Amino acid sequence: MHVELYGTISEKDFIIRTFQDLNQLESNFERLLKSVSKALKNIKLNLSIDSATGATSVSPSFEAVNEKIILEELMNILSKYSQKRKLVIAFDEFQEVANYTEEGFEKRLRSFIQQHSNICYIFSGSQQHLITEMFSSNNRAFYRLAESFPLEKIETKHYIPWVQNLFSRKNVHLPTELIEEIVARFENHPMYIQNFLFHLWEEPGKKGFSPEIINKVENAIIEKRSPEHTVLWETLSINQKKTLKLILLNNGTNLFNADSLKSVNLKTGSLVTKALSSLIKKEIILKNESYLIQDIVFKKWLQKTLSL
Numbered sequence: 001m002h003v004e005l006y007g008t009i010s011e012k013d014f015i016i017r018t019f020q021d022l023n024q025l026e027s028n029f030e031r032l033l034k035s036v037s038k039a040l041k042n043i044k045l046n047l048s049i050d051s052a053t054g055a056t057s058v059s060p061s062f063e064a065v066n067e068k069i070i071l072e073e074l075m076n077i078l079s080k081y082s083q084k085r086k087l088v089i090a091f092d093e094f095q096e097v098a099n100y101t102e103e104g105f106e107k108r109l110r111s112f113i114q115q116h117s118n119i120c121y122i123f124s125g126s127q128q129h130l131i132t133e134m135f136s137s138n139n140r141a142f143y144r145l146a147e148s149f150p151l152e153k154i155e156t157k158h159y160i161p162w163v164q165n166l167f168s169r170k171n172v173h174l175p176t177e178l179i180e181e182i183v184a185r186f187e188n189h190p191m192y193i194q195n196f197l198f199h200l201w202e203e204p205g206k207k208g209f210s211p212e213i214i215n216k217v218e219n220a221i222i223e224k225r226s227p228e229h230t231v232l233w234e235t236l237s238i239n240q241k242k243t244l245k246l247i248l249l250n251n252g253t254n255l256f257n258a259d260s261l262k263s264v265n266l267k268t269g270s271l272v273t274k275a276l277s278s279l280i281k282k283e284i285i286l287k288n289e290s291y292l293i294q295d296i297v298f299k300k301w302l303q304k305t306l307s308l
Contacts (some may be wrong), residue, residue: 001021001022001024001025001087001088001090001091002021002024002090002092003017003018003021003089003090003091003092003187004017004021004092004093004222005017005091005093005096005097006091006092006093007096008096008097009100010100010101010272011067011071011097011100011104011105012062012098012143013058013069014065014071014105015060015070015071015074016027016059016060016098018074018162019057019058019059019074020057020059021035021057022036022057022077023056023058025056025081025087025255028269029056031257033047033058033075034079035081036058036077039073039076039077039080040060040070040073043060043065043067043070043073043149044060044061044063044289045058045059045060045061045252046058046059046060046061047246048110051086067102068108071108071109071112072112075109075113075116076113079115079116079118079119082116082119085120086118086119086120087118087119087120088119088120088121088122089119089121089122090121090122090123090124091121091122091123091124091251092124092125092219093124093125093126093127094123094124094125094131094134095125095126095127095130095131095132096125097109098130098133098134106134106140106141106142107141110141110142110145113145114145121146123142123146123304124137124151126285126294127283127286127294128150128286128288129280129286130146130283135148136148140141147158147243149277153187153188153189154188155188155252156179156180156183156184156211157187159179159188159193160176160179160180161180163179163197164179166197169199170201172208172209172236174208174209174210178209178211178214181214182197182200182214184197185214185218186296187210188295189296192296193233194296195221196221199220199221200214200217201227202211203216203217211254221297222297222300222301224303225297225298226301229265229282229298229301229302231306232284232298234307237267237275237278239248239271239272239274239275240279242264242265242266242267242275242276242277243255243264243266243271243272243275243276243279244279244284244285244302245264245292245306245308246260246261246263246266247262247285247292247293247303248280248293248299248302248303248306248308249264249308251290252290252291252292253290253291255272255291256269276291284298
């Protein structure tokens with residue numbers, strides 16, 4: 001069972017999103033509805049239909065009902081399904097939970113999860129520093145609840161047959177070299193590659209796509225998001241702007257080198273340290289072996305805007 005938590009901002013959102021994905025556990029919606037209704041005897045249920053897929057989902061009404069009670073019943077439903085067969089439940093973008101304001105939510109969620117011996121939980125997220133802190137800080141509820149398993153980037157060779165098969169439905173053949181170029185431009189990141197291919201699909205290209213078309217699509221994507229990137233850029237301090245430029249010029253390494261600092265007119269390394277900390281908190285950059293700008297399209301916008 002896959003639960004996408006991106007965009008959730010509260011315990012209520014977590015509950016609704018998880019309820020909506022219960023149909024992954026039960027192919028027969030009537031049986032699912034019966035199970036949920038039995039568990040939530042005194043709680044009104046809302047039914048909804050996904051306009052894109054036509055799938056029907058169920059979620060509880062929160063009128064005059066404490067969210068803590070609904071969360072407990074939701075976890076009981078998962079437990080009951082796991083008695084029939086073992087389950088794997090993946091919470092994607094799990095770091096969103098860290099921003100919920102409800103007191104004690106993480107502790108309560110952990111207490112339920114620890115009781116589920118027949119459920120394997122996977123907690124994944126794109127904000128590595130946030131999700132790492134949730135499971136490695138001894139003052140957090142999820143401390144050592146799960147074992148860390150960093151995922152490597154998907155290798156380019158795995159994208160090639162997938163992309164070629166995708167565009168074969170349009171009777172268009174994409175040469176291997178062109179796919180490798182697209183994947184490299186977006187640093188093997190699935191989300192950005194999928195977004196690029198979505199826009200490329202809209203191009204006529206009955207006989208294939210030229211490098212000029214690839215450039216055109218990329219520039220259109222950058223231009224489309226230019227207003228939001230401009231607003232973001234204008235909210236940054238001068239030292240944060242210089243530090244982003246420093247990251248771009250040095251590929252995220254050797255940022256405290258005297259020549260590197262001089263290249264962006266930063267006088268001391270302490271200014272860089274402070275700016276890096278702020279940029280990480282703003283989720284603009286992250287630190288692995290080097291400092292990386294998280295949003296690849298924002299990175300490309302910066303390179304274009306700063307003429308790098």
